[in-house]
Amino acid sequence: xxxxxQTPSHQVTQMGQEVILRCVPISxxxxxxxxxxxxxxxxxxxxxxxxxxISEKSEIFDDQFSVERPDGSNFTLKIRSTKLEDSAMYFCxxxxxxxxxxxxxxxQGTRLTVV
Amino acid sequence: xxxxxxxxxxxxxxEEAPVELRCxxxxxxxxxxxxxxxxxxxxxxxxxxxxxxxxxVESINxxxxxxxxxQTSFHLRKPSVHISDTAExxxxxxxxxxxxxxxxxxxxxxxxxx
Numbered sequence: 001x002x003x004x005x006q007t008p009s010h011q012v013t014q015m016g017q018e019v020i021l022r023c024v025p026i027s028x029x030x031x032x033x034x035x036x037x038x039x040x041x042x043x044x045x046x047x048x049x050x051x052x053x054i055s056e057k058s059e060i061f062d063d064q065f066s067v068e069r070p071d072g073s074n075f076t077l078k079i080r081s082t083k084l085e086d087s088a089m090y091f092c093x094x095x096x097x098x099x100x101x102x103x104x105x106x107x108q109g110t111r112l113t114v115v
Numbered sequence: 116x117x118x119x120x121x122x123x124x125x126x127x128x129x130e131e132a133p134v135e136l137r138c139x140x141x142x143x144x145x146x147x148x149x150x151x152x153x154x155x156x157x158x159x160x161x162x163x164x165x166x167x168x169x170x171x172v173e174s175i176n177x178x179x180x181x182x183x184x185x186q187t188s189f190h191l192r193k194p195s196v197h198i199s200d201t202a203e204x205x206x207x208x209x210x211x212x213x214x215x216x217x218x219x220x221x222x223x224x225x226x227x228x229x
Binding site: 031033042043056106107108 | 216217221222
């Protein structure tokens with residue numbers, strides 16, 4: 001069964017460092033998403049991506065965040081200068097179409113710890 | 116803007132007992148409603164969804180949820196739970212005019228005890 005794959009499963013980084021979280025969406029999917037969950041809080045939408053550009057982003061997704069689809073298979077989230085409050089579980093998701101109601105498939109998440 | 120509230124952070128229940136996980140939402144526009152489940156060390160999986168039509172929707176593993184527009188609720192129920200149902204359950208909404216963005220509740224941990 002096709003699945004969304006995220007690497008690494010756990011990333012520890014020092015405050016101020018750049019980090020790249022990687023995702024391989026399901027191959028025939030066209031819409032890609034990043035969400036995050038700070039420990040004890042809600043899963044929050046960060047950004048959606050379609051046709052090589054951001055289609056929507058939340059207030060959380062400020063200038064320190066960026067997304068990229070560098071090739072035909074990977075979808076990455078970059079945090080340029082990490083802060084302690086960026087520590088969270090980051091989920092990647094993909095769907096065949098962006099029409100709401102089409103199932104989004106999620107990866108297992110990357111736990112980012114900023115120290 | 117939309118928001119989702121799951122009132123119970125943890126729900127302990129004995130095996131074969133019924134369970135209800137509560138979800139209320141707030142939105143100024145029409146929304147679709149979802150329940151996702153996260154088993155230990157796995158990603159979020161869609162459990163069921165309400166898009167339109169019958170307000171009662173069912174999953175393949177015995178869960179059901181009923182959309183109640185007047186109470187803005189989408190509670191999840193199962194008449195008899197199994198140990199394997201132990202997981203975290205997330206209620207989510209998505210505006211009907213949107214590109215697929217999901218707004219999640221805080222999650223409810225269902226702990227099924229033998």
